[in-house]
Amino acid sequence: MEKNKYTKNLVRLSKTKYLNGLQCKKLLWYIYNEPGVIPEPDEDTKAVFDQGQLVGDYAKKLFSGGVEVDHTGSFDDGLKSTSELIAKRVPVFEAALAHGNCYARADILEPVGKGKWNLIEVKSSTDLKEVYYTDIGFQYYLYTKAGLDIDKCYLMCIDNNYVRRGDIEPEKLLKKIDVTAEVKETYSKIVENNVAEMIKAITAENYIEPGIGPHCHDPYGCPLTAKCWSFLPERNVFLLYRNNKLPFALIKDGIYELSRIPETIALSEKNQIQINTEKTGKPHSDRDKIREFLDTIELPSYYIDFETWQSPIPMFDNSRPYQQIPFQFSVHINRCNNLLPEHHSFLADGTDDPRPGFMARLREVIGNKGSIIAFNASFEMRILKECAEAFPQYKEWVESLEGRIVDLLQPFRDFAYYHPKQDGSCSIKNVLPVLTGKSYNNMKIGDGGTASREYFRVTFTKDNEDKAKIRKLLEEYCALDTLGMVEIVERLHNLK
Ligand code: SF4
Structure with missing residues (x-):
């Protein structure tokens, strides 16, 4: 394995990488140290990304006079343009801020009150998920450390009760959910420790093997699943019909093969049918049904x-x-x-x-x-x-x-x-x-x-x-x- 080349000063932790690191430190280690191992996003993921862009464009229409930061130049150029726009007190789109090892782009910063800003994170989903609090918590921590006075934090997402009649009405298409209390009281407070642990993990010579688990799919499907799960035999316990928990427990006990699930383990009727057919290789059929x-x-x-x-x-x-x-x-x-x-x-x-x-x-x-x-x-x-x-x-x-x-x-x-x-x-x-x-x-x-x-x-x-x-x-x-x-x-x- 290639010797680790990262030192603390070199680590730039974006919000996406922070979320990756919370999901799995092994994934984070690979992202920094062997990025070539991470496969390109598939077509479905790219389509979701494109949809996010589209929703973001409608969100921007709600903030008149807003200006988008030009990110075609260097990283430092993006930071500089952001601070110039912040000084002008206009709504800023894709505002780039950095503090310590952390860096993020805010979808929307809206000037409010005396020198204060509202932070608005735009998502193309229709409901509030815990990972969004985490996402906004990271941003709140970073932007306040970078000197911004954040008043309210909002998630802006799709209102699926909206029915289109004529031109799209962004104010009806999108709904704003106030997440200030949760972000300020909980999710921003854990960022500093988390970041310190992540830097330790990134700069380590190797990762600590976490083992596979529900975290491989939650909150997002991990791009390293094919690699980390490759030790499983083809006919493995994850083929069990609608059974999410038992396979992980079986793996912990060293039982990988579907046909090797011990008879002492209580199974649903359908899972039992499955195991029986797995052992005999013959289909099951209930003629009456x-x-x-x-x-x-x-x-x-x-x-x-x-x-x-x-x-x-x-x-x-x-x-x-x-x-x-x-x-x-x-x-x-x-x-x-x-x-x-x-x-x-x-x-x-x-x-x-x-x-x-x-x-x-x-x-x-x-x-x-x-x-x-x-x-x-x-x-x-x-x-x-x-x-x-x-x-x-x-x-x-x-x-x-x-x-x-x-x-x-x-x-x-x-x-x-x-x-x-x-x-x-x-x-x-x-x-x-x-x-x-x-x-x-x-x-x-x-x-x-x-x-x-x-x-x-x-x-x-x-x-x-x-x-x-x-x-x-x-x-x-x-x-x-x-x-x-x-x-x-x-x-x-x-x-x-
Ligand atoms: S597949 Fe699972 S164990 Fe492997 S890096 Fe991803 S989350 Fe971590």
Whole structure:
């Protein structure tokens, strides 16, 4: 391992690194001493970052006369520009301040009262999380040490009750939560000690191994998970279905393999089924439960799947922040068990609200009788109800669908069928391959997140030269979901 090159004077601890250090000192050590080991953020993380920028831009509109610090120059230039703007008593965006080893940029500093400032941290989430107090606590500590007189501390985040009507109204889109008391009394007071410990950890020759634990995912997914968790065998105890605590206790006792969980350990019925199948390598099936489920399906049956995207800034009238906006559906219709299923699809084009076209086409396709089958049907029903709120002409029709809906997730969530290769998951992504041999693995678009991102890119941005190709891939992906469901039901019929 490379010899440590950091001394206390060289450490510059930003707020993000402070949060990293609170999560795990090993992570912090790597960030400073072997940064090359930290993987680049994935596409989902980058998308969240972009959304944060967008929300930040709306927040700035609420502070007239505000000026953004230019950070294109050196670190010291940023500090200097900030202090000049602070002297002018104007709202300052991205204000850079430093004290000792600490450094941060405040989203917004608002001049108030006699020489005082309000500190406003902008987040693209809809609620207050403990990590935000920690974040603002670090800033409060640093800015007051740097000489600012901070009056109030606020978290500014998205109000998901806001409904867009016309232009975005930033004062309604965003809500301000006063966190002054918690920040002043608790979260800022622990910063000094924490920073001292972090500097010790960063400048140490090596890190102290913390071992894996819930801290690897809380408050954020750690980028070193693949490295630190690599000692686990492929079929490890973390595959246990919906069991977050037991795996860590088992690891502490040196039990890594799923099949080695001792019989003396009390398990839920589903976990026990899982262990039994793990040992035998054979699937479990409960014929009565499968038959009972299949009896709920009536012909004609409509297998449906929706793709959606969401944004903190509602893009269309009558939509809320983070509302899932459907842009695509696939429907396979089974009119008679001996015929090949009929396929219908919809994929919105253009930059208008896709919901009117989506709802009109779906109503044409799924008619007014027969079962409607979805995998995790509560999602599809929620989308339809939200669309009906925005377009009340569909309200009655959507209500009429409730009695027709069948959730194909149910027999898997109930463990009426479980195959060890489902790896403790009942998602269609895991169920489809074990029952049909089909898989999403080699698809360029093979998950909802990618579908959503790619649709958005080719529809709403100029980076769309490959639009035709992406639309074809989207059609293939969504169609696999519904054809897959038809085949899953066929396989269940063979098992009953
Ligand atoms: S994966 Fe866990 S143990 Fe490893 S650095 Fe991250 S938080 Fe620490």
